[in-house]
Amino acid sequence: MKIDVLTLFPEMFNGVFGTSILGKAQEKGIVELAAINFRAYANNKHNTVDDYPYGGGGGMVLKPEPMFAAVEDLVKDAGEKPRIVLMCPQGERFTQRKAEELSSAEHLIFVCGHYEGYDERIREHLVTDELSIGDYVLTGGELPAMVVIDAVVRLLPGVLGNETSAVTDSFSTGLLEYPHYTRPASFRGMDVPEVLISGHHGRIDAWRREQSLLRTLQRRPDLLEQAELSAKERSWLEE
Numbered sequence: 001m002k003i004d005v006l007t008l009f010p011e012m013f014n015g016v017f018g019t020s021i022l023g024k025a026q027e028k029g030i031v032e033l034a035a036i037n038f039r040a041y042a043n044n045k046h047n048t049v050d051d052y053p054y055g056g057g058g059g060m061v062l063k064p065e066p067m068f069a070a071v072e073d074l075v076k077d078a079g080e081k082p083r084i085v086l087m088c089p090q091g092e093r094f095t096q097r098k099a100e101e102l103s104s105a106e107h108l109i110f111v112c113g114h115y116e117g118y119d120e121r122i123r124e125h126l127v128t129d130e131l132s133i134g135d136y137v138l139t140g141g142e143l144p145a146m147v148v149i150d151a152v153v154r155l156l157p158g159v160l161g162n163e164t165s166a167v168t169d170s171f172s173t174g175l176l177e178y179p180h181y182t183r184p185a186s187f188r189g190m191d192v193p194e195v196l197i198s199g200h201h202g203r204i205d206a207w208r209r210e211q212s213l214l215r216t217l218q219r220r221p222d223l224l225e226q227a228e229l230s231a232k233e234r235s236w237l238e239e
Ligand SMILES: COc1cccc(Cn2ccc3ccc(-c4cc(N)[nH]n4)cc32)c1
Pocket: 087, 088, 089, 090, 112, 113, 114, 115, 116, 117, 118, 131, 132, 133, 134, 135, 136, 137, 138, 139, 140, 141, 142, 144
């Protein structure tokens, strides 16, 4: 997979792209990550990428020309038509399901703006997906793009050491994750649940599923509507 990020602050991505799981995914050749300064595509004397809004009002608006020129330059060598993902507070709420959908793309281009917004022609004629990472307003699209890229890349085959963890972790099952424990079996009188030390994998799986259901019921009952539950599980939860 190839991921390009169009931003005015490419240096913000150095740490995220160069270390830990994303860095290793690049070393393994699973993903190619690049942050490009779209100011390079500004076609005016002062290299401006923003301007005052027509109709007046506060704040500056991102101009269409540099963004169109930058995306067209990135797309020209592309095989499959890339997904052009615009980060903005008004976008579709980003979810694990959306991460799974994006992880099947060959090429993603993220548009990270600043200022008070984007010229609407960017949205209407360039963008394929508009995403928000939550109902709060950030200063720009870089942090939301990092969040989305992290959630997408970890799903790519070979990125996570233990293949199953991307499938069984929170939200992939539609439920919150069960509690995790590791050595020591007893720490300051706090013991690991017996079942996890029993070596009985059928009982362990059943306990983990039950804990996921309980934790989801307690913390995120809204997720239960969409989750795939057996009739027995549904009646147990409704008791
Ligand atoms: C566009 O509408 C805006 C209105 C007021 C401020 C801003 C600031 N801003 C600029 C580009 C940008 C990209 C993403 C986000 C963002 C995403 C989420 N979930 N919160 N905030 C915020 C951004 C934008």
